[in-house]
Amino acid sequence: EAGVVQSPRYKIIEKKQPVAFWCNPISGHNTLYWYLQNLGQGPELLIRYENEEAVDDSQLPKDRFSAERLKGVDSTLKIQPAELGDSAVYLCASSLNGADTQYFGPGTRLTVL
Protein backbone atom coordinates (compact mmCIF):
# COMPACT_ATOMS: atom_id res chain seq x y z
CA GLU A 1 0.00 0.00 0.00
CA ALA A 2 1.39 3.39 -0.98
CA GLY A 3 2.05 5.83 1.82
CA VAL A 4 1.42 9.56 1.91
CA VAL A 5 3.01 11.17 -1.14
CA GLN A 6 4.32 14.72 -1.17
CA SER A 7 5.93 16.80 -3.86
CA PRO A 8 8.26 18.43 -4.37
CA ARG A 9 10.69 17.10 -1.79
CA TYR A 10 12.79 20.23 -1.90
CA LYS A 11 12.08 23.76 -3.05
CA ILE A 12 14.29 26.84 -3.09
CA ILE A 13 12.71 30.19 -3.92
CA GLU A 14 13.41 33.87 -3.43
CA LYS A 15 11.37 35.87 -0.96
CA LYS A 16 8.13 37.34 -2.26
CA GLN A 17 7.74 34.49 -4.75
CA PRO A 18 4.78 32.10 -4.58
CA VAL A 19 5.18 28.39 -3.85
CA ALA A 20 2.85 25.40 -3.73
CA PHE A 21 3.09 21.97 -2.16
CA TRP A 22 1.08 18.92 -3.08
CA CYS A 23 -0.03 15.97 -0.98
CA ASN A 24 -1.79 12.72 -1.82
CA PRO A 25 -2.94 10.85 1.31
CA ILE A 26 -3.22 7.12 1.85
CA SER A 27 -6.12 5.73 -0.16
CA GLY A 28 -9.33 5.85 1.85
CA HIS A 29 -8.07 8.27 4.47
CA ASN A 30 -10.60 11.07 4.70
CA THR A 31 -8.69 13.17 7.26
CA LEU A 32 -5.73 15.18 5.96
CA TYR A 33 -3.35 17.42 7.89
CA TRP A 34 -0.74 19.99 6.94
CA TYR A 35 1.97 20.64 9.51
CA LEU A 36 4.87 23.07 9.73
CA GLN A 37 8.08 21.72 11.21
CA ASN A 38 10.83 24.18 12.08
CA LEU A 39 14.35 22.93 12.65
CA GLY A 40 14.70 21.28 16.04
CA GLN A 41 10.98 21.42 16.78
CA GLY A 42 7.98 19.17 16.54
CA PRO A 43 5.25 19.48 13.92
CA GLU A 44 2.73 22.29 14.38
CA LEU A 45 -0.70 21.94 12.80
CA LEU A 46 -1.57 24.41 10.05
CA ILE A 47 -4.85 22.95 8.84
CA ARG A 48 -6.92 19.78 9.15
CA TYR A 49 -9.47 18.55 6.62
CA GLU A 50 -12.31 16.11 7.04
CA ASN A 51 -13.07 15.22 3.43
CA GLU A 52 -13.37 18.57 1.63
CA GLU A 53 -14.06 20.60 4.77
CA ALA A 54 -11.36 22.47 6.67
CA VAL A 55 -12.36 21.70 10.26
CA ASP A 56 -9.39 23.36 11.97
CA ASP A 57 -7.48 26.17 10.28
CA SER A 58 -6.97 28.32 13.35
CA GLN A 59 -3.17 28.23 13.03
CA LEU A 60 -3.02 28.93 9.30
CA PRO A 61 -1.66 32.45 8.57
CA LYS A 62 -4.44 33.34 6.19
CA ASP A 63 -2.84 36.53 4.93
CA ARG A 64 -0.32 34.54 2.92
CA PHE A 65 -1.18 30.85 3.27
CA SER A 66 -4.03 29.04 1.58
CA ALA A 67 -5.00 25.39 1.18
CA GLU A 68 -7.52 23.40 -0.76
CA ARG A 69 -8.80 19.87 -0.97
CA LEU A 70 -11.41 20.17 -3.66
CA LYS A 71 -12.41 16.52 -4.13
CA GLY A 72 -11.63 15.29 -0.67
CA VAL A 73 -8.54 13.39 -1.80
CA ASP A 74 -5.34 15.24 -2.64
CA SER A 75 -4.53 18.68 -1.31
CA THR A 76 -2.44 21.73 -2.15
CA LEU A 77 -0.88 24.20 0.29
CA LYS A 78 0.17 27.56 -1.11
CA ILE A 79 2.24 30.45 0.20
CA GLN A 80 2.04 33.82 -1.53
CA PRO A 81 4.24 35.74 -1.05
CA ALA A 82 6.88 33.70 0.74
CA GLU A 83 8.96 35.28 3.49
CA LEU A 84 12.37 34.32 4.86
CA GLY A 85 10.73 32.96 8.01
CA ASP A 86 8.73 30.45 6.01
CA SER A 87 11.83 28.30 5.53
CA ALA A 88 10.89 25.00 7.14
CA VAL A 89 9.68 21.49 6.38
CA TYR A 90 6.01 21.19 5.45
CA LEU A 91 4.57 17.84 6.40
CA CYS A 92 1.37 16.24 5.22
CA ALA A 93 -0.33 13.46 7.16
CA SER A 94 -3.53 11.47 6.86
CA SER A 95 -5.70 9.29 9.04
CA LEU A 96 -8.91 7.31 8.79
CA ASN A 97 -11.91 9.21 10.12
CA GLY A 98 -9.77 11.40 12.37
CA ALA A 99 -8.34 8.37 14.13
CA ASP A 100 -5.59 9.28 16.53
CA THR A 101 -2.84 7.49 14.57
CA GLN A 102 -1.57 9.69 11.76
CA TYR A 103 0.54 8.62 8.79
CA PHE A 104 3.09 11.15 7.59
CA GLY A 105 4.61 11.90 4.24
CA PRO A 106 8.34 12.65 3.83
CA GLY A 107 7.76 16.40 3.80
CA THR A 108 8.78 19.27 1.55
CA ARG A 109 11.81 21.23 2.68
CA LEU A 110 11.34 24.89 1.71
CA THR A 111 14.23 27.34 1.62
CA VAL A 112 13.41 31.00 1.09
CA LEU A 113 16.39 33.15 0.08
Add this chain to the structure above:
Amino acid sequence: GDSVTQMEGPVTLSEEAFLTINCTYTATGYPSLFWYVQYPGEGLQLLLKATKADDKGSNKGFEATYRKETTSFHLEKGSVQVSDSAVYFCALSEKTNAGKSTFGDGTTLTVKP
Protein backbone atom coordinates in the same frame (compact mmCIF):
# COMPACT_ATOMS: atom_id res chain seq x y z
CA GLY B 1 -3.78 24.16 26.33
CA ASP B 2 -2.17 20.79 25.83
CA SER B 3 1.61 20.51 25.85
CA VAL B 4 4.32 17.87 25.63
CA THR B 5 7.80 18.26 27.10
CA GLN B 6 10.65 15.97 26.08
CA MET B 7 14.09 15.65 27.54
CA GLU B 8 16.48 17.77 25.62
CA GLY B 9 18.98 16.16 23.33
CA PRO B 10 20.98 15.23 21.58
CA VAL B 11 21.53 11.83 23.17
CA THR B 12 24.59 9.82 22.17
CA LEU B 13 24.95 6.19 23.23
CA SER B 14 27.15 3.24 22.42
CA GLU B 15 25.61 0.20 20.80
CA GLU B 16 23.86 -2.13 23.28
CA ALA B 17 23.44 0.66 25.87
CA PHE B 18 20.15 1.25 27.69
CA LEU B 19 18.00 4.09 26.41
CA THR B 20 15.57 6.33 28.24
CA ILE B 21 13.98 9.42 26.69
CA ASN B 22 11.75 11.30 29.11
CA CYS B 23 8.38 12.72 28.14
CA THR B 24 5.83 14.51 30.31
CA TYR B 25 2.55 16.03 29.24
CA THR B 26 -0.15 18.49 30.24
CA ALA B 27 -3.68 17.85 29.04
CA THR B 28 -7.20 18.75 30.13
CA GLY B 29 -8.52 15.20 29.83
CA TYR B 30 -7.07 11.72 29.51
CA PRO B 31 -5.32 11.71 26.18
CA SER B 32 -3.86 8.97 24.04
CA LEU B 33 -0.06 9.04 24.05
CA PHE B 34 2.34 8.27 21.24
CA TRP B 35 5.98 7.96 20.30
CA TYR B 36 6.84 8.70 16.69
CA VAL B 37 10.26 8.19 15.09
CA GLN B 38 11.73 10.19 12.21
CA TYR B 39 14.66 8.75 10.28
CA PRO B 40 16.82 11.10 8.19
CA GLY B 41 14.99 12.30 5.10
CA GLU B 42 11.75 10.59 6.03
CA GLY B 43 8.44 11.51 7.60
CA LEU B 44 7.35 10.62 11.11
CA GLN B 45 6.36 7.00 11.72
CA LEU B 46 4.32 5.72 14.62
CA LEU B 47 6.56 3.71 16.94
CA LEU B 48 4.11 2.87 19.72
CA LYS B 49 1.07 4.19 21.53
CA ALA B 50 -1.01 3.79 24.69
CA THR B 51 -4.59 4.89 25.12
CA LYS B 52 -5.23 4.64 28.87
CA ALA B 53 -3.50 4.75 32.21
CA ASP B 54 -1.08 1.89 32.95
CA ASP B 55 -1.15 0.70 29.34
CA LYS B 56 2.24 -0.25 27.94
CA GLY B 57 2.98 0.35 24.29
CA SER B 58 5.75 -1.67 22.70
CA ASN B 59 7.35 -2.16 19.30
CA LYS B 60 10.78 -3.15 17.96
CA GLY B 61 12.16 -3.53 21.47
CA PHE B 62 10.97 -0.07 22.56
CA GLU B 63 8.50 0.32 25.42
CA ALA B 64 6.63 3.15 27.13
CA THR B 65 4.10 3.03 29.97
CA TYR B 66 1.25 5.53 30.38
CA ARG B 67 1.67 6.95 33.90
CA LYS B 68 -1.30 9.12 34.80
CA GLU B 69 -0.04 9.91 38.32
CA THR B 70 3.18 11.45 36.97
CA THR B 71 1.73 12.52 33.58
CA SER B 72 4.63 10.77 31.87
CA PHE B 73 5.27 8.43 28.95
CA HIS B 74 9.00 7.73 28.98
CA LEU B 75 10.50 5.75 26.10
CA GLU B 76 12.90 2.89 26.92
CA LYS B 77 14.91 0.29 25.09
CA GLY B 78 17.19 -2.22 26.74
CA SER B 79 19.84 -2.45 24.03
CA VAL B 80 20.07 0.14 21.27
CA GLN B 81 21.46 -0.48 17.81
CA VAL B 82 23.11 1.86 15.32
CA SER B 83 19.94 1.60 13.21
CA ASP B 84 17.95 3.23 16.06
CA SER B 85 19.67 6.55 15.35
CA ALA B 86 16.82 8.95 14.59
CA VAL B 87 14.70 11.74 16.07
CA TYR B 88 12.02 10.61 18.53
CA PHE B 89 8.84 12.63 19.13
CA CYS B 90 6.43 12.23 22.00
CA ALA B 91 2.85 13.28 21.22
CA LEU B 92 -0.67 13.26 22.60
CA SER B 93 -4.16 13.50 21.20
CA GLU B 94 -7.30 14.25 23.15
CA LYS B 95 -9.89 11.48 22.93
CA THR B 96 -12.65 14.06 22.54
CA ASN B 97 -10.85 15.49 19.50
CA ALA B 98 -8.72 12.65 18.20
CA GLY B 99 -7.65 14.50 15.09
CA LYS B 100 -5.87 17.18 17.09
CA SER B 101 -2.37 16.15 18.16
CA THR B 102 0.30 17.98 20.12
CA PHE B 103 3.96 17.07 19.60
CA GLY B 104 7.08 17.55 21.66
CA ASP B 105 10.16 19.11 20.12
CA GLY B 106 11.90 15.80 19.49
CA THR B 107 15.01 14.16 20.88
CA THR B 108 17.86 13.23 18.56
CA LEU B 109 19.43 9.87 19.30
CA THR B 110 22.79 8.87 17.86
CA VAL B 111 24.06 5.35 18.50
CA LYS B 112 27.75 4.71 17.88
CA PRO B 113 29.18 1.29 17.08
